[in-house]
Amino acid sequence: MQPIRAQLKLTIEEELTEEVLQSNVDSLEKIYIFIHEPRITKWFSSANIKEYLESGKEPELGLLYKAGVVQIVETKQWSEGVHFPQMGPKAIKILRDIKEANGFLITNGEYSAMMTDIIEIDHFHIGKVLYEMTAKIMGIPKDSGFIQFVPAAVRTTLAYPTPIQTAKDFNLALKSDDFNALKNTIGEKELLKIISTDAIKNGTPIVKLLEQIKEGLKKTKTVEKVKSSFAGGVYSDGLPWSGVLAEIDTKKHKWKFAAHIANKEPKNVPALIKEYKQKSKNPNKIELAWNGGYILNPELVGKLGLPETYIGSPLGLLIMNNKVFCPPLFNKPAFIIYKNGDVDIRKVNCEAGLIVKGKQKNIVFSSKNYNKHSDSEACFYDLSYSEETFKGNGNVIIRIAGNTVKQIIKTKAGESVPAISVGITLSVPSNIFSSTMFKEGMPLDIQLLEPENNPFKWDEISYAIEAGPMLIDSGKQILNMEDEGWKTSNSIKTQAARLDFTDMRGPKIAVGITKEGKLMVLMVNGRIRESVGATHFDMVDILLKYGMDKAMGFDPGGSSTLVVDGNIMNISPYNKNYEKDIYSLPPEPRFVANAIMGWIDD
Known part of the structure; x- marks a missing residue:
């Protein structure tokens, strides 16, 4: 009633009569009541609204209904709130008319705040919180009443069930000093338009967005070492994704990167940054960091029936400070950091062979003895080896994890040894074997040999970490799980393959490089309300849109983490204390075994 009375300039004491209405009816804006058509399963429907308006219990409402100012719009909805496919063409046309006329919606009921919060029309939520889940989503106590204004297209609660913003948080932001200052500077209408536009394109949390708008208005802008922004979209099948993009220019600044493996036990990426700085005494500020490659976690070690000493062992190439901590194990891509600061993404393997260095002598494992037995020369096997046993036949078998x-x-003539799905296996004839060079628990000094057909200098590499899969090369999608060794029996046993990641959407993280030297980290959230996550193919499509020439994935899932300037940018769908509150807890990064970190070398 109030919008109508306001248009007619009626005071609180004045009654709306038929005479007043008839002389003004043509100038009044329409009010539409959207409600589902009568059906057995719904106790309340359009028929009940119509009966009430015609009953005479509210004479003024009855007059408006009779004059056509208030109209009932029947929908075919089964769900609560607004579900466009179920509304029917008449209702959608009227909604479009309301949008074009800068109208607004009023939604009533407890679930209104959850079911209408992405409509591109300004709207008000009115209701009372009766259930714990609604209270958690909205960020207000149970049994609270609420009236909330929501700008067009805005989703007030972000990332449920691990929210980074509740409806209450959003409400406080609209009453904040930052919002009022911006409103006075650029005008409320323009500010709400910016908020709505960002909600459609990026879904930036409101507090962060207000900071960005404020920064954009400054005459002297802060130089961003890492450009980061929220991003999002809708896949061709209609499902949504959201995430974060971080971009740096490796040519504009002298960037350095390092890979750090956790001491003793896994930690989250911020903790790994702190640990690395303490250990390396690096005075530079870590500007960019993300979770690295695959490792043997406790669950997997137990599943494979291996000793606990295998926990934390890398499942791919790991070079740190020019030292090989693990040779390549498959044919997967590695993120490579050269001594001169250049970065690259390329597939790596150990087919060319390797050398184990000793104090008195070196043992060469040549390419001709790769995944093949020899009685007279040292031979070796990686995880591309598909047989269930190795031929021993008198050789000494050395299993290594990492280095x-x-x-x-020590085998006998004719004896074979079971293959395990971890690390490199060396096979050395007894007359070459050195008990001083090979001791259980002892690290080996490993030198990787150059491949003849695709040479690059291992000794020019400062850091490298194998992960995968390879997503893009020369600006084209080249995803090939079979070629990279993900489908071998050993790979599948270690779960390093996780073939479901190819076709299953979930949290993902990937790094791309342009020909011009720009590096981009893409983190797509998953398992939250705004984002179904991404498949590897989805990641390819997004990265190609941003002009990546090369790209690779890193360890996906709930452990995917992106840190910029000390801030966790992605939204984890995880909190280890979830049993304490089954409805919602803030997101927290999962523990990982290693991370890649970047900084500007001043």
Whole structure:
């Protein structure tokens, strides 16, 4: 009633009569009541509204209904709130008319705040919180009443069930000093338009967005070492994704990167940054960091029936400070950091062979003895080897995980040894074997040999970490799980493959490089309300839109983490204390075994 009375300039004491209405009816804006058509399963429907308006219980409402100022719009909805496919063409046309006329919606009921919060029309939520879940989503106590204004297209609660913004948080932001200052500077209408536009394109949390708008208005802008922004979209199948993009220019600044593996036990990426700075005494501020490659976690080690000493071992190439901590294990891509600061993404493997260095002598494992037995020369096997046993036949079998000797087996003539799905396996004839060079628990000094057909200098690499899969090369999608060794029996046993990641959407993280030297980290959130996540193919599509020439994935899932300037940018769908509150807890990064970190070398 109030919008109508306001248009007619009626005081609180004045009654709306038929005479007043008839002389003004043509100038009044329409009010539409959207409600589902009568059906057995719904106790309340359009028929009940119509009966009430015609009953005479509210004479003024009855007059408006009779004059056509108030109209009932029947929908075919089964769901609560607004569900466009179920509304029917008449209702959608009227909604479009309301939008074009800068009208607004009023939604009533407890679930209104959850079911109408992405409509591109300004709207008000009115209701009372009766259930705990609604209270958690909105960020207000149970049994609270609420009236809330929501600008067009805005989703007030972000990232449920691990919210980074509740409806209450959004409400406080609209009453904040930042909002009022911006409103006075650019005008409320323009400010709300910016908020709505960002909600459609990026979904930036409101507090962060207000900071960005304020920064954009400054005459002297802060130089961003890492450009970061929220991003989002809708896939061709209609499902939504959201995430974060971080971009740096490796040519404009002298960037350096390092890979750090956790001491003793896994930690989250911020903790790994702190640990790395303490250990390396690096005085520079870590500007960019993300979770790295695949490792053997406790669950996997137990599943494979391996000793606990295998926990934390890398499942791919790991070079740190020019030292090989793990040779390549498959044919997967590695993020490579050269001594001169250049970065690259390329597939790596150990087919060319390797050298184990000793104090008295070196043992060469040549390419001709790769995944193949020899009685007279040292030979070696990686995880691309598909047989269930290795031929021993008198050789000494040395199992290594990372660069550490885990087991030494002296075989007899004709004896075979079971293959395990971890690390490199060395096979050395007994007359070459050195008990001083190979001891259980001892790290090996490993030098990787250059491949002849695709040479690059291993000794020019400062850091490298193998992960995968390779997503883009030369500006084209080249995803090939089979070629990279993800489908071998050993790979599948270690779960490093996780073939479901190819076709299953979830949290993902990937790094891309342009020909011009720009590096971009893309983190797509998953398992939250705004984002179904991404498949590897989805990641390819997004990265290609941003002009990436090369790109690779890193360890996906709930452990995917992106940190910029000390701030966690992505939204984890995880909180280890979830049993304490089954409805909602703030997101927290999961623990990982290693991370890649970047800084500007001043």
